[in-house]
Amino acid sequence: MLLPVIMAGGSGSRLWPLSRTHYPKQFISLTSDDTMLQETIKRLDGIEHKSPFLICNEEHRFIVAEQLRNNSIAHSGIVLEPVGRNTAPAIALAALQAVNDGDDPLLLVLAADHVIKNEVRFADAVEQAKVHAIDGKLVTFGIVPTGPETGYGYIKQGNSVGRTGYDVERFVEKPNLETAKEYVASEEYLWNSGMFLFKASRYLEELGAHRPDILEACKKSIAGCSSDLDFIRLDEEAFKACPDDSVDYAVMEKTKDAVVVPLDAQWSDVGSFSSLWEVADKDLNGNVAHGDVITTGTNNSFIYSQSKLVSTVGVDDLVVVETKDAVLVAHKDKVQDVKSIVNELKKQDRNECKQHREVYRPWGSHDEIADGKRFHVKHLIVKPGESTATQMHYHRAEHWVVVQGTAKVLNGEKSYILSENESTYVAIGSPHKIENPGKVDLHLIEVRTGNYLEEDDIVRIEEYGVGY
Known part of the structure; x- marks a missing residue:
């Protein structure tokens, strides 16, 4: 049986400000109403397979679990990497877990942040690859080039294998433009997609032969793992090594x-953003628009609005991206340089490169509304049946106003219910938490006041994985 292995790690910077360190592109809806992770799993509908096995960064665990839950997606496990160690160890973890479960499935290794528009051809290619994988081969999928792309690695095809595959003659690093043109003209090269299919046991054999140090570290990481809700936590010390x-x-x-x-x-x-523009549906003027967008005299542009009206007049070949806390304007031919903006934000230790204004928690989310010298206002959403951690603050007081739903509040030694349009005051030093006992989302407005309002003014009296 085929076991999909979805690699959902990474925190790329090339789609900033949509993509952030704590909320990278695989968790964003870019080409449909589903996120890229959800699209990747939906793409498997035409293939007979087990529930997918996922690998992600520890800090993204609740985002992954929530996106699976929202689409009612069953899974075979979610492995949490305490640190990133690239794809060879990640795949080894999935292979070891499968073999330890007494199975030797075909591992279909997929990245969670790719777009594949022709899903029928994708399913056909997987079926073709299965023949070789069952025979003990390690299969990679090579993309038929549509042009001399310098942003991808290439694979040179060797002798044909059966009716559907080729020996890999060699892998080639990202070429310059002239070399890429030669590759495409020769019709002997394919783009390196980073997708694979092989038996779990064969991958472990080859990894043991060529990188036994990686295999041994992964074995130790799995041997010392523990279960936590939906997650598999590795032995942190072993995996860091x-x-x-x-x-x-x-x-x-x-x-x-x-x-x-x-x-x-x-x-x-x-x-x-230029590659996103290429694969997205366009209007008659070649524009891709998302959200509240009005254009006139605009051509071949990518315009994305998250929270405000964005309008353009008389411009061509632009990328305009608006989020709640940042705006990017770039020429479509210069979008690779967005990384330099992110690097500058990192140097300045600005929060805009790390996370969005709206932050997701296991219990819901919070979104900053206003920030002043001695006050801070947020919109909180608590999901049904969930609650924040019990906590207290030494430098700030809080006012909570319920605007939708019902809240069960712990405030000092008191516990009580708040309904819509009711409010409460939490004094400095008072232990408190918010719980949603209802069946619909609870929406609150939180007003912090005091001389120090940063997130590190918090004492968690009981842990909830990630508190607030």
Whole structure:
């Protein structure tokens, strides 16, 4: 049976300000109402498979679990990486977990942040690749190039294997433009997609042969793992000792059993706003618009509005992205340089590169409304049946106003119910928490007042994984 392995780690910067360190592009809705992670899993509907196995950063665990829950997606486990160690260890963790469960499935390794518009061709390519994987080959999917792209690595096809695959003659790093043109003209090269199919046991054999240090570290990490709700927590010390390496370098470039199956399915890794513009649906003027957007005399542009009206007049080939706390305006040919903006934000230690104004928690979310010298206003949403951690503050008091739903409040030694249009005051030093005992989302307005209003003024009296 085929076991999809979804790699949902990473925190890319090329789609800032939509993508942030704590909320990267795989968790964003970019080409449909579903997020890229949800689209990746939906893409498997045409393939017989087990429930997917996911690997993500520990800080993204509740986002992953919530997005699976929202689409009623069953899973075979969510492994939490305490630190990023690239794709070779990530795949090893999935393979070891599968083998430890007494199985040896075919692992279909997919990134959670790719777009594939022709899902029928994708499913056909997977079926073709299964023939080679069952035969013990390590299969990679090579994208049929649509042009001389310099942002991708390439795979040179060797001799044909059966009717559907080719031996991998060599992997090639990202070329310059002239070399990329030569590759495409030769019709011997494919783009390296970073998607794979192989038996769990075969991957472990090859990893053990070429990078036994990675395999040993992953074995120790799995041996010391523990379960926490939906999550599999690795032995942190063991995994931090694991070398950082990609599956291409660690295994695929070294094995003698690599096979590439061509895939022509309108694929993109959406590595920039220009590539997102290319795969998105456009109006008659070549514009891609998302949200509250009005244009006139505008052509071939990408315009994204999250919270405000965005209007453009007489412009061409622009990228305009508005979020609640940042605006990006860039020429479509210069979007690769967005990384330099993110690097500058990091140097200044600005929060805009780390997370959005709206922050997701296991119990719901909070969104900043106003921020002053001695006050801070937030909109809180608490999901049904959930509650914040019990906590207290030494420097701030809080006012809570219920605007929708019902709140059960712990405030000092008192516990009471608040309904819509009712409010309460939490004094400095008073233990408190908010619970939603109802069946609909609870919406509150929180007003903080005091001489120090930062998030680190908090004492959690009981832990809830991530408090507030």
